[in-house]
Amino acid sequence: MAGSNPNAKPMDLTLKVWRQRNRTADGQLVDYQVKNISPDMSFLEMLDVLNEDLLHKGEDPVAFDHDCREGICGSCNLYINGRAHGPEPGTTTCQLHMRKFKDGDTIVVEPWRAAAFPVNRDLSVDRSAFDRIIQAGGYVSVNTGGVPDANEIPVPKSIADRAFDAATCIGCGACVASCKNASAMLFVSAKVSQLALLPQGQVERKTRVENMVAQMDKEGFGACTNIGSCAAECPVGISLENIAILNREFLAAKATSNNLA
Amino acid sequence: MSWLSNALSSSIGRKIIMSITGLFLCSFLVIHLIGNLQLFKNDGGVAFNIYSHFMGTNPVIRTIEFVLLAGFVFHIYEAIALTGRNKAARGPQGYKVDNIGQNSPWQSRNMGLLGTIILIFLLVHLYNFFYRARFGDLDPDINSNDDLYTLVASSFKQWWYVLLYVLAQVALAYHLIHGFKSAFQTLGLTHRKYTPFITYFGYAFSIIVCAGFAAMPLYFFFLK
Ligand code: HEM
Ligand code: SF4
Ligand code: FES
Numbered sequence: 001m002a003g004s005n006p007n008a009k010p011m012d013l014t015l016k017v018w019r020q021r022n023r024t025a026d027g028q029l030v031d032y033q034v035k036n037i038s039p040d041m042s043f044l045e046m047l048d049v050l051n052e053d054l055l056h057k058g059e060d061p062v063a064f065d066h067d068c069r070e071g072i073c074g075s076c077n078l079y080i081n082g083r084a085h086g087p088e089p090g091t092t093t094c095q096l097h098m099r100k101f102k103d104g105d106t107i108v109v110e111p112w113r114a115a116a117f118p119v120n121r122d123l124s125v126d127r128s129a130f131d132r133i134i135q136a137g138g139y140v141s142v143n144t145g146g147v148p149d150a151n152e153i154p155v156p157k158s159i160a161d162r163a164f165d166a167a168t169c170i171g172c173g174a175c176v177a178s179c180k181n182a183s184a185m186l187f188v189s190a191k192v193s194q195l196a197l198l199p200q201g202q203v204e205r206k207t208r209v210e211n212m213v214a215q216m217d218k219e220g221f222g223a224c225t226n227i228g229s230c231a232a233e234c235p236v237g238i239s240l241e242n243i244a245i246l247n248r249e250f251l252a253a254k255a256t257s258n259n260l261a
Numbered sequence: 262m263s264w265l266s267n268a269l270s271s272s273i274g275r276k277i278i279m280s281i282t283g284l285f286l287c288s289f290l291v292i293h294l295i296g297n298l299q300l301f302k303n304d305g306g307v308a309f310n311i312y313s314h315f316m317g318t319n320p321v322i323r324t325i326e327f328v329l330l331a332g333f334v335f336h337i338y339e340a341i342a343l344t345g346r347n348k349a350a351r352g353p354q355g356y357k358v359d360n361i362g363q364n365s366p367w368q369s370r371n372m373g374l375l376g377t378i379i380l381i382f383l384l385v386h387l388y389n390f391f392y393r394a395r396f397g398d399l400d401p402d403i404n405s406n407d408d409l410y411t412l413v414a415s416s417f418k419q420w421w422y423v424l425l426y427v428l429a430q431v432a433l434a435y436h437l438i439h440g441f442k443s444a445f446q447t448l449g450l451t452h453r454k455y456t457p458f459i460t461y462f463g464y465a466f467s468i469i470v471c472a473g474f475a476a477m478p479l480y481f482f483f484l485k
Contacts, residue, residue: 016357018357027354029357041284079356081349081358081360082356082358082359082360082361083360083363083364084364087363093386108357108358110357110358113351113354113355113356114350114351115349115350115351115352115353116350116352117352118352119354127460170388174323176362178364180347180351180361180365180370181347181350181351182347182350182351182352183347184351185272193291208380213272213273214271215270216272217271217272220347220350221272221350222272222346222347222350222351223272223273223275223276223278223347224272224341224447225343225347225348225369225372225443226363226367226369226439226442226443226446226447227365227369227370228360228364228366228369229364232364232365234432234473238404240446241451243446244449244450244451245449246273247273247276247446247447247449248448248449250271250273250451251273251277251448251449254264254268254274255374258266259264260263260266261263261267
């Protein structure tokens with residue numbers, strides 16, 4: 001398939017892909033050649049081509065996570081040539097196109113590396129630590145009953161915008177993967193500040209930040225040292241301002257909550 | 262009080278101690294720099310020796326000295342605790358290829374290294390000047406104050422000493438270029454109106470303070 005762009009020349013690439021049978025096995029980078037890759041393909045489609053080749057040869061395909069393939073689910077997590085989601089800012093791996101690479105390139109593909117994200121197999125990692133952090137407080141408890149009227153709770157536009165920006169986090173974990181400290185603070189801060197900004201989030205405001213930070217520490221993520229790699233690599237542009245808000249919320253909660261533990 | 266110790270040993274709590282002690286150490290740098298500017302006075306060290314005699318004997322200053330020591334101890338302790346935790350968080354297998362340099366400034370990723378250089382400098386510095394002024398046997402100057410000035414002047418005639426001082430100030434400048442603004446971020450003291458100012462101020466602060474300190478050994482080596 002030559003792609004839709006008639007000028008797009010197909011390319012041949014060398015891939016160095018992390019292969020690891022299971023959580024406990026040792027892994028290593030394995031070299032593969034892929035040929036006739038259209039520049040219009042996404043990175044994942046290129047990996048599909050590789051896997052088809054491998055299947056034809058009777059070898060195990062490379063395991064990697066993906067779902068929506070349109071940049072919203074956050075599961076297509078690959079560390080490509082030393083960068084989370086590859087060299088292109090503001091994209092997930094499924095939105096990264098092969099035209100960003102050149103014919104003859106060697107591309108190194110590794111899984112996210114964090115003690116809290118163990119490798120399941122090959123490029124697929126277990127990000128359930130994020131789920132447990134959300135379960136610890138990243139929600140608003142709502143009573144059942146009738147549907148509330150629209151605009152019953154007034155939220156100023158500027159606040160709604162900031163909360164919405166924070167809410168766009170897709171939970172991909174690129175922040176953890178790219179952080180020197182494997183810190184999850186950008187992820188946690190996005191949820192904490194989204195809900196702290198909104199009236200609906202006030203009831204659980206203090207317990208939320210206390211419990212989410214406690215769970216984050218328990219999972220073994222590192223502590224933020226304000227390096228900024230996370231925000232630079234985040235596919236949806238969650239800003240570092242959220243981490244300052246998280247710190248502020250944490251300080252205020254610890255100083256004033258009724259939690260004595 | 263377990264809530265307090267739990268809060269302070271959490272990842273954010275440790276960072277908050279780092280930032281408060283870091284900013285406290287910055288305030289110390291200002292005092293230390295202003296006082297030491299008397300080294301540039303062309304009076305054979307009389308004013309500098311009066312100043313250092315005051316700093317070494319005044320009970321208020323002597324008390325604050327312990328606070329300063331505590332500031333360093335906590336800052337360094339938390340730096341070690343955080344760096345250990347953060348190294349472990351990557352897990353046993355790191356990246357084979359990591360181009361983290363493309364997404365972040367060097368000094369931000371090397372605060373521990375820069376801090377270690379500062380610490381080594383600090384130990385040499387304390388041994389040579391502080392220890393000998395406090396516990397050593399300096400000759401008296403014309404006011405019969407301990408003549409620390411002559412010790413400083415002769416130390417800064419040795420090239421390796423001057424080199425160590427200047428390198429340490431470069432390391433400190435980089436440490437603070439990241440650290441100053443980082444401390445405000447850690448404390449949650451950010452605002453769209455003021456954060457740009459804090460960033461520029463921190464930058465200027467780092468360069469001016471460290472250039473001021475570095476000027477002292479250079480002055481004695483080249484101009485005295
Ligand atoms: C003596 C040895 C020192 C060591 C080992 C050390 C180490 C560190 C480390 C590892 C960090 C954390 C990295 C980060 O938060 O980004 C840090 C932050 C910082 N350091 Fe130091 N440092 C030392 C001395 C100093 C001195 C002398 C000063 C200032 C006079 C200073 C000021 C700061 C500031 C302002 C921060 C930022 C705190 C924050 O971001 O929360 N440090 N230091
Ligand atoms: S903050 Fe950004 S990088 Fe981190 S999980 Fe959310 S979307 Fe991904
Ligand atoms: S596959 Fe869903 S974001 Fe890439």
